[in-house]
Amino acid sequence: MKEVVLGLLGLGNIGGGVWDLVRTFGGEVEKRTGLKLRIKKALVLDVKVHGGKEVPDEVLTTDRNDILEDPEIQIVCEFLGGEQPAASMMLRALENGKSVVTANKMALSLHFDELRAMAKKTGAGLYYEASVGGAIPIINAIQSPLIANHIEQMMGIVNGTTNYILTRMAAEGAEYEDVLKDAQRLGLAEPNPAADVEGFDAAYKLSIMGSLGFHSRVFVENVYREGITNVTAEDIAYGREMGYVLKLLAIGKDNGDSIEARVHPAFLPADHPLARVDGSLNAVYLYGHSFKDMMLEGRGAGDAPTASAIVGDIIQAATNAVHPMPYMREDALPVADDWQTRYFIRMKAKDAPGVLAEVAGMLAGEGISVSTMMQKGAAPGGKATLIFITHLAPEKAVRRVVKALNPEICQVENVIRVES
Amino acid sequence: MKEVVLGLLGLGNIGGGVWDLVRTFGGEVEKRTGLKLRIKKALVLDVKVHGGKEVPDEVLTTDRNDILEDPEIQIVCEFLGGEQPAASMMLRALENGKSVVTANKMALSLHFDELRAMAKKTGAGLYYEASVGGAIPIINAIQSPLIANHIEQMMGIVNGTTNYILTRMAAEGAEYEDVLKDAQRLGLAEPNPAADVEGFDAAYKLSIMGSLGFHSRVFVENVYREGITNVTAEDIAYGREMGYVLKLLAIGKDNGDSIEARVHPAFLPADHPLARVDGSLNAVYLYGHSFKDMMLEGRGAGDAPTASAIVGDIIQAATNAVHPMPYMREDALPVADDWQTRYFIRMKAKDAPGVLAEVAGMLAGEGISVSTMMQKGAAPGGKATLIFITHLAPEKAVRRVVKALNPEICQVENVIRVES
Numbered sequence: 001m002k003e004v005v006l007g008l009l010g011l012g013n014i015g016g017g018v019w020d021l022v023r024t025f026g027g028e029v030e031k032r033t034g035l036k037l038r039i040k041k042a043l044v045l046d047v048k049v050h051g052g053k054e055v056p057d058e059v060l061t062t063d064r065n066d067i068l069e070d071p072e073i074q075i076v077c078e079f080l081g082g083e084q085p086a087a088s089m090m091l092r093a094l095e096n097g098k099s100v101v102t103a104n105k106m107a108l109s110l111h112f113d114e115l116r117a118m119a120k121k122t123g124a125g126l127y128y129e130a131s132v133g134g135a136i137p138i139i140n141a142i143q144s145p146l147i148a149n150h151i152e153q154m155m156g157i158v159n160g161t162t163n164y165i166l167t168r169m170a171a172e173g174a175e176y177e178d179v180l181k182d183a184q185r186l187g188l189a190e191p192n193p194a195a196d197v198e199g200f201d202a203a204y205k206l207s208i209m210g211s212l213g214f215h216s217r218v219f220v221e222n223v224y225r226e227g228i229t230n231v232t233a234e235d236i237a238y239g240r241e242m243g244y245v246l247k248l249l250a251i252g253k254d255n256g257d258s259i260e261a262r263v264h265p266a267f268l269p270a271d272h273p274l275a276r277v278d279g280s281l282n283a284v285y286l287y288g289h290s291f292k293d294m295m296l297e298g299r300g301a302g303d304a305p306t307a308s309a310i311v312g313d314i315i316q317a318a319t320n321a322v323h324p325m326p327y328m329r330e331d332a333l334p335v336a337d338d339w340q341t342r343y344f345i346r347m348k349a350k351d352a353p354g355v356l357a358e359v360a361g362m363l364a365g366e367g368i369s370v371s372t373m374m375q376k377g378a379a380p381g382g383k384a385t386l387i388f389i390t391h392l393a394p395e396k397a398v399r400r401v402v403k404a405l406n407p408e409i410c411q412v413e414n415v416i417r418v419e420s
Numbered sequence: 421m422k423e424v425v426l427g428l429l430g431l432g433n434i435g436g437g438v439w440d441l442v443r444t445f446g447g448e449v450e451k452r453t454g455l456k457l458r459i460k461k462a463l464v465l466d467v468k469v470h471g472g473k474e475v476p477d478e479v480l481t482t483d484r485n486d487i488l489e490d491p492e493i494q495i496v497c498e499f500l501g502g503e504q505p506a507a508s509m510m511l512r513a514l515e516n517g518k519s520v521v522t523a524n525k526m527a528l529s530l531h532f533d534e535l536r537a538m539a540k541k542t543g544a545g546l547y548y549e550a551s552v553g554g555a556i557p558i559i560n561a562i563q564s565p566l567i568a569n570h571i572e573q574m575m576g577i578v579n580g581t582t583n584y585i586l587t588r589m590a591a592e593g594a595e596y597e598d599v600l601k602d603a604q605r606l607g608l609a610e611p612n613p614a615a616d617v618e619g620f621d622a623a624y625k626l627s628i629m630g631s632l633g634f635h636s637r638v639f640v641e642n643v644y645r646e647g648i649t650n651v652t653a654e655d656i657a658y659g660r661e662m663g664y665v666l667k668l669l670a671i672g673k674d675n676g677d678s679i680e681a682r683v684h685p686a687f688l689p690a691d692h693p694l695a696r697v698d699g700s701l702n703a704v705y706l707y708g709h710s711f712k713d714m715m716l717e718g719r720g721a722g723d724a725p726t727a728s729a730i731v732g733d734i735i736q737a738a739t740n741a742v743h744p745m746p747y748m749r750e751d752a753l754p755v756a757d758d759w760q761t762r763y764f765i766r767m768k769a770k771d772a773p774g775v776l777a778e779v780a781g782m783l784a785g786e787g788i789s790v791s792t793m794m795q796k797g798a799a800p801g802g803k804a805t806l807i808f809i810t811h812l813a814p815e816k817a818v819r820r821v822v823k824a825l826n827p828e829i830c831q832v833e834n835v836i837r838v839e840s
Contacts, residue, residue, distance in 0.1 A: 021568055021710055029568055032635065032747040129565055135711035137557070137565035145549055145557035148441060148449055148731035215452065273717065276696070290441055290728035291555035291718060297693065298714035308710035311568035321741030327452040 004035050004318040007067030007098075008042040009089055010079030011050055011060075014103055014130075015042060017303030018077060018310050019055060029311070035318050037311075041067045068092045075317050077310060078102040087111040094118040094126065099317040103130035103306055105204040109220045112211065116325065125323030127313035132205040133158055133282045135305035136298040137312070142213045142286075143324055149288030151213040154252040155419065158205045160280035160300045161189050161196035162228050162248040166265075167278040170236050170246065176229060188280070198227035199248065199263040206250040209284070210261050212326050214254045214333065222335035224262035231265050235346060235414050238387055239267045242372065244344075245275040249419060258336040267344055267418045338396045342371065342418035345388045345402065349410035352384045358409050359388060359401075366397040386410070389418060424455050424738040427487035427518075428462040429509055430499030431470055431480075434523055434550075435462060437723030438497060438730050439475060449731070455738050457731075461487050488512045495737050497730060498522040507531040514538040514546065519737040523550035523726055525624040529640045532631065536745065545743030547733035552625040553578055553702045555725035556718040557732070562633045562706075563744055569708030571633040574672040575839065578625045580700035580720045581609050581616035582648050582668040586685075587698040590656050590666065596649060608700070618647035619668065619683040626670035629704070630681050632746050634674045634753065638681045642755035646684035655766060655834050658807055659687045662792065664764075665695040669839060678756040687764055687838045758816045762791065762838035765808045765822065769830035772804045778829055779808060779821075786817040806830070809838060 006022075008015050022029075022037050030036050039059060044050050047060040067073055068089060076093035078100060080086040087107040090100045095118055102108060108115065108131050119126040129139045133156070142151065157163050161183065168179045180197065183189035195201050203223040210218035228248050236246050244267035253260040268275045273295045277283040282300025287293050299305035317323070349355035352375055363370060369391045376385040390398070402412050426442075428435045442449075442457050450456050459479060464470050467480045487493055488509060496513040498520060500506040507527040510520045515538055522528060528535065528551050539546040549559045553576070562571065577583050581603065588599045600617065603609035615621050623643040630638035648668050656666050664687035673680040688695045693715045697703040702720025707713050719725035737743070769775040772795055783790060789811045796805040810818070822832050 025568055025570070025710070028570070031749075032567060135566075136714065137561050140560070140565045141557050144736065145560045145729065145732040146555075147452060147735055148445055148728055150445070150448070271696070273696070276691075276693070288728065290445070290724045290731075292722070292725055294556065294716075294718035296714075296716050299712045302712070304710045305712055308568055308708065309565065311710075312565040315567055316564065319742075322739075329451075 001030065001034055001036055002318070004037050004075060004314065005073050006037060006039045006314065007070065007073040007076045008039060008079065009064070009067060009076060009086070011042045011044050011055065012079060013303045014306050014310070015079040017307035021304070021307040021311050029315065033315055033319065035315060037314065040073055041070065043067055064089060068096060073098060075099045075101060075314055077314065078104055080104070081106070083107050083110055087115070090115055091118055094122055094124045097122045097124050099125035099127065099323065101127045101310055101313040101317060103128070103310060105131040105201065105208060109204040109207040112208070113217070119323065120325055123323070125317045125320060127317050128208070129313050130306050130309035132209050133284055133296070134298065134300040134302065135308045136282060136284065136296045136300065138209065138284050138296055139212065141296065142209070143326060146286070146288055146291055149290045150254070151286060151288045152254055153287040154209060154213055154284060155274065156206070156209065156250045156282070156284040157247055157274055157277050158250050158282055158284065158300060159196055159202045159248060160282060161193070163278070164188055164280050165197070166228060166231070166246055166248060169231070169233055170240070173233050173237065175233050176231055197229055199225045202248060202250045202263040206252055206261055206263055209250070210252040210259065211328065213252065214259055215327050216259060216329050216333040218252070218259060218261045218335060222261060224264065224337070226264035228265050230414060232414065235416060238346065238374070239344065239416070242374065242389065243270050244268060244418065245270050246416070247274060251419065254333070255336070257333065259333045260339045261335050262339070265416055267416055269420055272420065338394055340392045340394055342392055343390045343398050344416040344418050345390070345412060346414045347386050347410045347412045348383045349386060350383055351409070352386060355386055355410045359386070359405065362401045362404060363388070363390065366401055368393040368397055368401065421450065421454055421456055422738070424457050424495060424734065425493050426457060426459045426734065427490065427493040427496045428459060428499065429484070429487060429496060429506070431462045431464050431475065432499060433723045434726050434730070435499040437727035441724070441727040441731050449735065453735055453739065455735060457734065460493055461490065463487055484509060488516060493518060495519045495521060495734055497734065498524055500524070501526070503527050503530055507535070510535060511538055514542055514544045517542045517544050519545035519547065519743065521547045521730055521733040521737060523548070523730060525551040525621065525628060529624040529627040532628070533637070539743065540745055543743070545737045545740060547737050548628070549733050550726045550729035552629050553704055553716070554718065554720040554722065555728045556702060556704065556716045556720065557729070558629065558704050558716055559632065561716065562629070563746060566706070566708055566711055569710045570674070571706060571708045572674055573707040574629060574633055574704060575694065576626070576629065576670045576702070576704035577667055577694055577697050578670050578702055578704065578720060579616055579622045579668060580702060581613070583698070584608055584700050585617070586648060586651070586666055586668065589651070589653055590660070593653050593657065595653050596651055617649055619645045622668060622670045622683040626672055626681055626683055629670070630672040630679065631748065633672065634679055635747050636679060636749050636753045638672070638679060638755060642681060644682035644684065644757070648685050650834060651685050652834065655836060658766065658794070659764065659836070662794065662809065663690050664688060664838065665690050666836070667694060671839065674753070675756070677753065679753045680759045681755050682759070685836055687836055689840055692840065758814055760812045760814055762812055763810045763818050764836040764838050765810070765832060766834045767806050767830045767832045768803045769806060770803055771829070772806060775806055775830045779806070779825065782821045782824060783808070783810065786821055788813040788817055788821065
């Protein structure tokens, strides 16, 4: 039996979940692994808030040094969230030779190189299974059992809040703003929802997952990012009519000489495995040259699922004689600012036949061909809705066409990428 | 750079796939892991069959001792299939301190304790990711990232041949025998298909997956096993009409004081994540007390996907300072010979009203209540089809009712479990 002494930075939902799991399941973990987990200290903002409850007073501290500078503490678990002071505290823990376990995609994505370099220097471990996909063992899968693969593609639903909103919009025909308000009321979206609905959270996760999967640094600032705030019930309804389901996707592709990394709403064919991943579920679809296609699906958030991943990482950190250090190619592949996919273009126009000629002509001028066109009639004299779905086309060419369309002839209301 | 010297037992489809992956991707593996994989010897039945092809002649041998007794070979990969001589060769390799990587669920399931005991004795590693679910990292997930969980349930589609047959039966309305013949013609089913269609293959896999997930030995002879040979197009069609999809499932449940372990055809609600896993895909659904629900889906067979798992294991075996040894509770839980689920009972009868009274009465006598009843009328004087779907009921009670039904009144044509 080997004792593993832990310090927790934060004792909120996730920290509390880890406390609970260690308390209730620590005995079983000891049987299975020979490791006795002991949480020595937990950093809180105010001991009065936590005092007198389940966590003994002597465990609580407001002084980070009680954790970061205590030589007895071997593993530091970070649950503070946000970039700072989380990143510098993790860095300090690693500097002191303590392994770090974190669920903090933001601090990790922004300070990935710095944290890895420090871990390498001191031989400490850096573990972050919970940072992408919650309980889903995607980080582990990419780094270990699937390592003998050129991963060509990853496509993930990695943000539960937006997936919940899109699922309800689709089920109820409701508008974004209304569902968002309800999600906020239910505590499923933050009062300031930007991190989720603007795609920042998914972009951090794609940055981490892509860097590991493609073995080439994908910096979050190079990830193309578009949130769900412009998605309407109308888009979802028309998409469904044409056999598609709308999801916020984090897409990474290794094209050999460049990487695609983009987060945006996308239509998926209704029979795509990701299309039925609903509500707050997360899932990542992967294609590797050797394993072919794979999908991992599960709970991307929640105290218990996140604690499951954290404690799994703690056990790894305590077991590994040498901590894994992901290989990154030195000649990092550029992240592409153009790519090919299909496009759903929805517009309104008075004179449908004239618009058809105008749009078709301009698309053809850019070498883009149309796969499907749908017209929804209007009252005489009113405006008709026209929807074009293109064949594979370059993003930039589509943007050029959309920009060049004469707004007196037609008004483009939305452009949504169509993946498969 | 550390050289890892490998010996392959077998150079058929899987062995050839491993050879190819090491040859084409070994350089990248070396960059990523610092390990240089070298296949020193491959055991074949006849060197003439393999000679003069891609594998150099000096690698080929017909003498197992060239692998098992060569002190330079560190890891032995077994691709012979079947129980013997595979099991004794793996045992000998372990005895000689060589780690073993295998995809052989049969030999592994039947000799699990013996192989683990030898591995423990000599400190060698025993790795078998490819034995269940092919490329899907299910063995790894259970043993490592999900270890801090009481896994309460596992439900898997783990045999590609039967899933292919059932998928085609459903799509084409075809009968079992016809699709089987076609699958045999296409090389997707063996000339003697029993291992797949009678559920043996799935039972071996459930034995391994269940033993690991429940930390309690599940011997294959205690797994309830029923194949797909009695499934008819009629069952599938009626099930679909009632909202169900038929799959061959490997089901494991930890009920606290006993384990359920059963392989049989089962109806799943059409919106269940496993219901749309079609063709030769594999998938395992898991429920853990901490991670909640999860599904891992991918390629369960094929040279490249299997090689992906094998090479992943090789890298683990070469990296781990201490090889993982799954914990098994000493007071192994009994495997239940009774369980509760729902039942689809299809019967034919001349006098439908009389049958309804008879069946309902007998089910009620066993405390079983009916959830849905469907009658498909017949020509006057002909036989009607009656389908009952029960609420949760004990298996043994249902069997008693079926056995006791008077065949002069109604003929039970099939009983299929309904899972959710």
